[in-house]
Amino acid sequence: MSTGVYVIGAASTDFGPQPDIGVHDLAADAAWRAIESSGLDPDRIEIAFAGHAYQGPCLGQKALMKFGLTGLPIVNVENACASGATAVQGVINAIRAGQAEVGLALGAEKLTKPGGGFLPIVTDDLDSTMGRVMPAAFAMIAQRHMYRYGTTREQMARVAVKNRGNALRNPRCHLHEALTVAQVMDSPVIADPMTRYSCCPVSDGAAAVVLAGEEVARRVCDHPVEVAASVLVSGLRTPHGIVDDRSEMSARAAGLAYAQAGIKPADVDVCELHDPFTIAEIVHYEDLGFCAPGEGGAFVQSGRADIGGDVAVSPSGGLLAKGHPLGATGVAQIAELFWQLRGEAGGTQVPGARVGLAHTVGGGVSQLESGACAVHVLRA
Amino acid sequence: MSTGVYVIGAASTDFGPQPDIGVHDLAADAAWRAIESSGLDPDRIEIAFAGHAYQGPCLGQKALMKFGLTGLPIVNVENACASGATAVQGVINAIRAGQAEVGLALGAEKLTKPGGGFLPIVTDDLDSTMGRVMPAAFAMIAQRHMYRYGTTREQMARVAVKNRGNALRNPRCHLHEALTVAQVMDSPVIADPMTRYSCCPVSDGAAAVVLAGEEVARRVCDHPVEVAASVLVSGLRTPHGIVDDRSEMSARAAGLAYAQAGIKPADVDVCELHDPFTIAEIVHYEDLGFCAPGEGGAFVQSGRADIGGDVAVSPSGGLLAKGHPLGATGVAQIAELFWQLRGEAGGTQVPGARVGLAHTVGGGVSQLESGACAVHVLRA
Numbered sequence: 001m002s003t004g005v006y007v008i009g010a011a012s013t014d015f016g017p018q019p020d021i022g023v024h025d026l027a028a029d030a031a032w033r034a035i036e037s038s039g040l041d042p043d044r045i046e047i048a049f050a051g052h053a054y055q056g057p058c059l060g061q062k063a064l065m066k067f068g069l070t071g072l073p074i075v076n077v078e079n080a081c082a083s084g085a086t087a088v089q090g091v092i093n094a095i096r097a098g099q100a101e102v103g104l105a106l107g108a109e110k111l112t113k114p115g116g117g118f119l120p121i122v123t124d125d126l127d128s129t130m131g132r133v134m135p136a137a138f139a140m141i142a143q144r145h146m147y148r149y150g151t152t153r154e155q156m157a158r159v160a161v162k163n164r165g166n167a168l169r170n171p172r173c174h175l176h177e178a179l180t181v182a183q184v185m186d187s188p189v190i191a192d193p194m195t196r197y198s199c200c201p202v203s204d205g206a207a208a209v210v211l212a213g214e215e216v217a218r219r220v221c222d223h224p225v226e227v228a229a230s231v232l233v234s235g236l237r238t239p240h241g242i243v244d245d246r247s248e249m250s251a252r253a254a255g256l257a258y259a260q261a262g263i264k265p266a267d268v269d270v271c272e273l274h275d276p277f278t279i280a281e282i283v284h285y286e287d288l289g290f291c292a293p294g295e296g297g298a299f300v301q302s303g304r305a306d307i308g309g310d311v312a313v314s315p316s317g318g319l320l321a322k323g324h325p326l327g328a329t330g331v332a333q334i335a336e337l338f339w340q341l342r343g344e345a346g347g348t349q350v351p352g353a354r355v356g357l358a359h360t361v362g363g364g365v366s367q368l369e370s371g372a373c374a375v376h377v378l379r380a
Numbered sequence: 381m382s383t384g385v386y387v388i389g390a391a392s393t394d395f396g397p398q399p400d401i402g403v404h405d406l407a408a409d410a411a412w413r414a415i416e417s418s419g420l421d422p423d424r425i426e427i428a429f430a431g432h433a434y435q436g437p438c439l440g441q442k443a444l445m446k447f448g449l450t451g452l453p454i455v456n457v458e459n460a461c462a463s464g465a466t467a468v469q470g471v472i473n474a475i476r477a478g479q480a481e482v483g484l485a486l487g488a489e490k491l492t493k494p495g496g497g498f499l500p501i502v503t504d505d506l507d508s509t510m511g512r513v514m515p516a517a518f519a520m521i522a523q524r525h526m527y528r529y530g531t532t533r534e535q536m537a538r539v540a541v542k543n544r545g546n547a548l549r550n551p552r553c554h555l556h557e558a559l560t561v562a563q564v565m566d567s568p569v570i571a572d573p574m575t576r577y578s579c580c581p582v583s584d585g586a587a588a589v590v591l592a593g594e595e596v597a598r599r600v601c602d603h604p605v606e607v608a609a610s611v612l613v614s615g616l617r618t619p620h621g622i623v624d625d626r627s628e629m630s631a632r633a634a635g636l637a638y639a640q641a642g643i644k645p646a647d648v649d650v651c652e653l654h655d656p657f658t659i660a661e662i663v664h665y666e667d668l669g670f671c672a673p674g675e676g677g678a679f680v681q682s683g684r685a686d687i688g689g690d691v692a693v694s695p696s697g698g699l700l701a702k703g704h705p706l707g708a709t710g711v712a713q714i715a716e717l718f719w720q721l722r723g724e725a726g727g728t729q730v731p732g733a734r735v736g737l738a739h740t741v742g743g744g745v746s747q748l749e750s751g752a753c754a755v756h757v758l759r760a
Contacts, residue, residue, distance in 0.1 A: 057433055057460045058743050061614050061750040070750045071632070073612040075466055076458040080437045086455055090470075097476035232453040234441050252451070363438050370441040370450045 002261075005092045006217035006224035007378065008102075009038025009210035010335035015323035016174035017112045018204040023055050026206040027063035027108035030328075034104065034208035034335075039220060042067070045210070046100035048074045051087030051107040052327030053362075059327075060106060063206075073099075078327075081274070082362030083107060084207065085232070085330030085374030091211045092230045101216045107331035108206035134276065135199055139191035142279035145245045146193070148294065151282065153193050155297030157184035159278040160197050160320055162306060167317030169347025172332075174203045174323030184278075198278040203323030207332035225341045228355075229260035229377035235363075235370035249373040250274075250287035250361060257357070257375035258289070265289030268311050268377075269353040270340045272333035274361040275318040281305075285313070288359060312350040315340065326362075330374060333358035341380040354380045382641075385472045386597035386604035387758065388482075389418025389590035390715035395703035396554035397492040398584040403435050406586040407443035407488035410708075414484065414588035414715075419600060422447070425590070426480035428454045431467030431487040432707030433742075439707075440486060443586075453479075458707075461656070462742030463487060464587065465612070465710030465754030471591045472610045481596045487711035488586035514656065515579055519571035522659035525625045526573070528674065531662065533573050535677030537564035539658040540577050540700055542686060547697030549727030552712075554583045554703030564658075578658040583703030587712035605721045608735075609640035609757035615743075615750035629753040630654075630667035630741060637737070637755035638669070645669030648691050648757075649733040650720045652713035654741040655698040661685075665693070668739060692730040695720065706742075713738035714756060721760040734760045 011033035013026055027050070035042050048069075050060025060074040073094075079086040084107030091103035132140075145151045161181055167173035179197055187196040217224035233256070235249040258264060265288060273288070275281035282296035290311055291299040299305060305313035316322050316336040319329060337356035339345040356378040363371030391413035393406055407430070415422050428449075430440030440454040453474075459466040464487030471483035512520075525531045541561055547553040559577055567576040597604035613636070615629040638644060645668060653668070655661035662676035670691055671679040679685060685693035696702050696716040699709060717736035719725040736758040743751030 053437055057458060058751065061743065061752070064614075065617055065750050068617060070616045071614055071629075074459070074614045074750075074752065075470070075612070078437060078456040078458060079454070090455070093473055093477040093479055096478065097473040099473055099476075232455070234444075234450055234452060234454045236450045237445055237448060249451075363441065370445050370454075371438065372441070372454065 003092055003096060003227045003230050004214050005095045005211050005227045006214060007209050007227065007334060007338045008212050008217050008221040008224050009034045010338040011037055012172050012207040012332045012335050013205050014172050015203045015205035015325060019112065023108050023110040024062045024066060026110065026204065027059065027106055028066035030206035030208040031063060031104060031106050032067050034210050038210040040102065040210065042069050044102050045069060045072060045104045047072055047091065047094045047103040049087035049090035049105050050074065050076045051083035051330065052109050053078055053080055053083050055109060059108065063106060063108065079372035080362030081326050082330055082360045082372040082374050083327040085360035086372065088209065088331060088334055088376065089230045089232050089374060092227055095211060095213050102210065102212045104208060104210055105331055106208045107327040109325035109327040110204045111202045111325055112204050135191040135194050138277040138279050139194045141245060141283060142193050145279060145283065148245055151297035153185055154181055155301045156193065156198060156278040156282060157181040158300045159275065159281045160184045162300065163275065163314050163318040163320040166307065166315050166348055167321030170317050170322065173317040173321050174201050175321045194277055200276045200319040200324040203325045205323060205325035205328040207328045207335050209331055209334050209338065223342050225338050226379040227376060228379045229257040231257040231260060232372060232374045234372050237370060246283055246293065247287045247361065249371065250284055250359065253373040253375040254288045257377050261377040263355060263377065267355050268357045269355050270312045270315060270337065270350045271357045271359065272316060272336050273313050273318065273359050275314060275320050276324055284359060307350055315348040315350055330360040333360060334376060337378045341378055383472055383476060383607045383610050384594050385475045385591050385607045386594060387589050387607065387714060387718045388592050388597050388601040388604050389414045390718040391417055392552050392587040392712045392715050393585050394552050395583045395585035395705060399492065403488050403490040404442040404446060406490065406584065407439065407486055408446035410586035410588040411443060411484060411486050412447050414590050418590040420482065420590065422449050424482050425449060425452060425484045427452055427471065427474045427483040429467035429470035429485050430454065430456050431463035431710065432489050433458055433460055433463050435489060439488065443486060443488065459752035460742030461706050462710055462740045462752040462754050463707040465740035466752065468589065468711060468714055468756065469610045469612050469754060472607055475591060475593050482590065482592045484588060484590055485711055486588045487707040489705035489707040490584045491582045491705055492584050515571040515574050518657040518659050519574045521625060521663060522573050525659060525663065528625055531677035533565055534561055535681045536573065536578060536658040536662060537561040538680045539655065539661045540564045542680065543655065543694050543698040543700040546687065546695050546728055547701035550697050550702065553697040553701050554581050555701045574657055580656045580699040580704040583705045585703060585705035585708040587708045587715050589711055589714050589718065603722050605718050606759040607756060608759045609637040611637040611640060612752060612754045614752050617750065626663055626673065627667045627741065630664055630739065633753040633755040634668045637757050641757040643735060643757065647735050648737045649735050650692045650695060650717065650730045651737045651739065652696060652716050653693050653698060653739050655694060655700050656704055664739060687730055695728040695730055710740040710754060713740060717758045721758055
């Protein structure tokens, strides 16, 4: 099974603080290079979706106008941290709907500011205004996972150690310093048990991919990568104040994606997973079916998520090391998988990777915001 | 020709200042009533697109969660003042792509604030920061139209008089006072020749429509309204500082929509037109082919845009009188046409209306922002 849509080009800027370049130029850089990598003339792009969360009106138009790509339908989409993945699905569906043969998915975000960047508090969310900001929410999830399953601080730290290690071989990453388990555990506490190195950094960046229907893809690209599944869901309402130790919407989106692609979790060779905090990666191993509920801590500790393990999880470095410029993240995941499945991932290459899964989550930790989860399955 | 997609339900809140209700409740009210009007159970909605420009992350999720509609794919879209129309197209394409049989397009915006609402200046736009805000931009367009074609202040005032007159019979409108040509011309100058009554008010509001594929639409709805065309384009780059007396992107979008629907301008019985300023409506008569370039002033003056004229333009009252809560506008236009084409438009009914056209423009008056234009053609 398949969507009938293929990735035929990809690019990503470096992630990290980029004080000297505006978000429209960052986005234009990624878009231009993605189109260039596809070998297509820019005016072959018939539709564009641009994902971002906090960059103001008409990001896509302003970015593409930088190099004269105008006139085409451009849709700006937002789904919190899943904005980029939502843009990717938008292009896939436009192609499936017959609206276009070739489209561009773009994602960009500039989060750093002079004096320090941060995510704005969502003022209409009671939980957020009462202090349940993202690190606090994930700290509670971690506490519950520790209590229920015996997950340890060492196991959580192993996630950061793994992803920082992978990032040493990916020049696009924000953070390039290796960490030890002790360093992660001994770094300043943000919200216990989440320490500074248990949290993703605040990054700027942009990424873009070019997608095409099968006929065009096979004609213009020597190695198109098939989108075997594209799933977007929102969360279910949970009673006020409940902290769960799983992500129901991730599990549901993954189940739909496996069915759409006709595969099972064990078929996934490489996964770009939404890991803004170490505990998120552990919970999501379980949601995505890579291990049973409660076994996520042991899964990472035993090396099964390493390059060379059962499934290489976030060989790019993930959000924890590559960085997390919100709108860019979901598009960059598709770009990283495109390179992996073409054998072009350089130092982070997963040997023999044939099936890749991208998992992106936006919002969804508060009872007031059901959020979004996107899962894409790509096939070499 | 047709998209194969039908409108089967619609609702709109009243437009105007709504100081006691938040945007998520406004949006939920419109969404709930649109679903109710379709006769479908809410859990038949398989996908939702929510359009807004300035309402923060995950508007769609927060609105639909108000009445427990969760789990489904929800995409938040932004295209400046065309955000709502972009949401409508998103649902149409999701249905065309086979992603859903039934979907909801929602648009909402709360612009009024204690002490007075206004649109934020786009700080990364050189023109805006130098003073070419919307009223100034349209004033320059008006000056050029007057210079080139002899369009008069009286003719421009006639647009406001017509739309205010239509609004007297639409209870959803923000402004319910009739105006004379002299009152429009003598109201305070905002940016010459645009006076206060030449400009749309600052409004709050929400609207929603339910869309379905043909099979479902014919089964559940006694009078579904066909979406004969759905077109979205962005603008072309124009040299810095050039003020044109037409909207190239409106003309292009309309041409594509006429071709998609297999109709010509003279076939349109009723048009909801994007009229944030009186001169915009005159320019867009010409862009949409209702009259020749330069003849827009005479067109309105001779009553050809009245209910009972060649084409009833904005019988709802339009942006000038109904109001312009950005994200809601494009969805409300579809809702108004749905009622017109079913003969349910009450006091604003256009007798015998069979073909309706909705025209929505976002951005696009600055050289830095190519903006968006959506044109939808509906058929009884």
